[in-house]
């Protein structure tokens with residue numbers, strides 16, 4: 292099922308609009324440029340037309356302020372967790388506005404994917420790198436009620452707390468470990484965190500550890516990170532005996548930056 296069809300089945304998320312225009316969330320042929328293939332989901336001819344519309348929208352979508360551009364650059368180029376946390380502390384109170392301006396379209400699309408793999412009403416989920424809670428809004432809209440949030444930045448978590456979406460919010464450095472027992476959650480979710488300057492593929496097994504057997508971790512990996520952080524090569528070894536890649540699709544991510552991301556669903560084995 293394409294994300295567009297998934298969103299159609301979720302009335303609250305049926306239209307992702309940016310600057311008054313409908314953003315096409317269809318399967319993106321940019322995957323061809325990086326040699327990505329998914330034999331189970333061939334590109335459909337009729338979506339080529341949608342893609343041209345999408346590219347036109349991206350070219351017109353350059354609405355970001357200089358400050359937002361600078362903060363984007365700082366968080367993506369951070370060399371340490373401290374640099375990362377400092378940049379997000381500065382960004383926390385204006386992050387939601389900046390992401391709205393940037394055409395950040397991933398959270399509802401990824402929440403729709405998670406809802407396909409976990410029954411929203413009865414599943415406890417962990418929002419990994421939850422930030423200010425934009426992802427929590429998308430999870431709530433998709434029907435999830437028991438949502439815990441984890442993030443390295445207490446300033447971002449303070450913003451998330453104001454939204455009253457989460458059962459629990461915890462300061463966590465994913466590269467050091469999640470303070471939860473094994474087999475705790477039915478699902479895990481992460482948008483915008485497995486990316487350059489943030490968290491690499493090495494953190495995936497720790498997220499899988501806190502899932503129940505059969506649980507699913509849905510995450511975005513930006514197209515650039517996919518290449519620079521070596522996901523293609525590392526995922527098979529990381530997943531060996533631990534998880535299977537149930538879904539790997541390419542979709543729009545941050546429209547103003549013409550960024551696409553891999554949308555992954557990783558299913559815990561056992």
Ligand SMILES: C[S@@+](CC[C@H](N)C(=O)[O-])C[C@H]1O[C@@H](n2cnc3c(N)ncnc32)[C@H](O)[C@@H]1O
Pocket residue numbers: 372375376379398419420421422423424425426441442443444447463464465466481482483484488489490
């Ligand atoms: C681009 S934001 C995404 C936030 C939210 N998921 C969203 O979709 O708006 C990335 C988040 O990852 C968090 N982060 C970066 N490195 C982290 C780490 N090592 N452990 C936990 N969170 C981290 C940042 O603090 C930030 O809130």
